Amino acid sequence: MEFFSNLFGPTWPLVWTLAKIVAIVLPIMGCVAYLTLAERKVIGFMQVRLGPNRVTFFGIRWLGGLAQPIADALKLLTKEIIIPSGANKVLFLMAPVLSLMPALAAWAVIPFDPELVLANVDAGLLYVMAITSMGVYGVIIAGWASNSKYAFLGCLRSAAQIVSYEIAMGFALVGVLMMSHSLNLVEIVKQQQGGLGALSWNFIPLFPMFIVYLISGVAETNRAPFDVAEGESEIVAGFHVEYSGMAFAVFFLAEYANMILVSTLTAVMFLGGWLSPVPFLPDGFPWLVGKVGFVLFLFLWFRATFPRYRYDQIMRLGWKVFIPVTLVWLMVIGGWMQTPYWPWK
């Protein structure tokens, strides 16, 4: 460490931060690649079939399917990016980047461990909300710049849906804020550390908000059953219908990176982050991985289980069910906290 800091001189803080960013982004990209494989395998097993099982490393039989994401990436990299006639070229190429950027930038404040966080900022929760709210621009710009009816319909649906569900999500996070008295994500996890293990995590006092946040997370990431922005059966592929090759792959990356991000946020805010569920086992990073994996499995399970919502039903669920539920529960815990019968300290 000393050697490197002498080597780079005054630019050392910059180099060190960049190294940390790479150390966070590269594993996320690996997770994204293998999440696509996990999704195909899990849904395959749920539908009593095998899923991808052919592509192996070096022809080793029992690794069947494990090289599938790498083969897919290579295929997409070598394909041509077709720019439709009449498309707005600059915005058309900028849109995938705009949708991937927030999915990666939000990781700056996610705590993996009490010490392991890139930027331990005070307004971490606000930062996450602000950054994730920018993700919709990728979808909107892609839909508009493609100069195509289906893409445009998809982008309008997505814009209305994401703005609606963000409100419910925001109210759910106000509940977390009331529990922890802090916007700092490290503090939010530390506050959930009671003597009771899993019983002192936020998901018990904030149970309705936990459910609302989980479902809104599925809606925010445009995943089934809320994937009307893509809607293969009605508007072909929605906002990314005109995209091919790597430009399409970046949208794909963004969707899966967003899934991992929302799962991690759920784990950090409602499921106790790196904390151990039982008091006699030590806390640590593996618990966070397990919780994120569980929430991700729920995402895949939802996709294999539920049929796609109709658009008016999505809007009704967001505005007329989730927002009132969160508002009422805010009142309930706000009042409950003032009484002496509040069991969480």
Added chain:
Amino acid sequence: MSFQLAVFYAFALILVFAALRVITARNPVHASLFLVLAFVTAAGLWMLLEAEFLAITLVLVYVGAVMVLFLFVVMMLDINIDRIREGYWEYLVPALVVAGTMLAEMTLLLVGRSLRLEGMPAPAAKAETYSNTKELGRLIYTQYVYAFEIASVILLVAIVAAIALTMRRRKDSKYQDPARQVVVRRADRVRIVAMKSEKPAAPAAPASEQAAP
């Protein structure tokens, strides 16, 4: 030049450029995207002033919600770009008058002796535990509680009025009642009839089809 000053000038340059492009861009969608850039850069400037709550809220509310709805509307407009340019020279003179007045007012405030801005000391550095959000929240709900509540009631009135003015329920529109939809049982929609399985009639001799290919 310190690092913060360099960042300030970079952000200020981007902000001025983006704001200029908002009014000079020919395409309204481009103009609103430049407005987004201007908001994000302004948030960066506020962050430099250590007003992190305001900075992040600017991004959250204006970039994340207001501009999304704005783009939503602008994208659906079918605008002939040549027509927008028509009144350019007519509007130029009143616009210059307004801009000149604003410039004069700002100069009076910032350069004039009355406020003594140059003699103003920089605010003291805050302690490590200082939370901008907490302090703002405390002020809003204690010292300025009436002003805050009145402002929110005015906003609520505006929301209700906007909905009341624009909502027209068409008589012939069809809609579902979700409460009635969820109480439906299978017996209301489907009748299951018990019947014996039947053997399909033997197909007619397909002699002609075999001859066809």
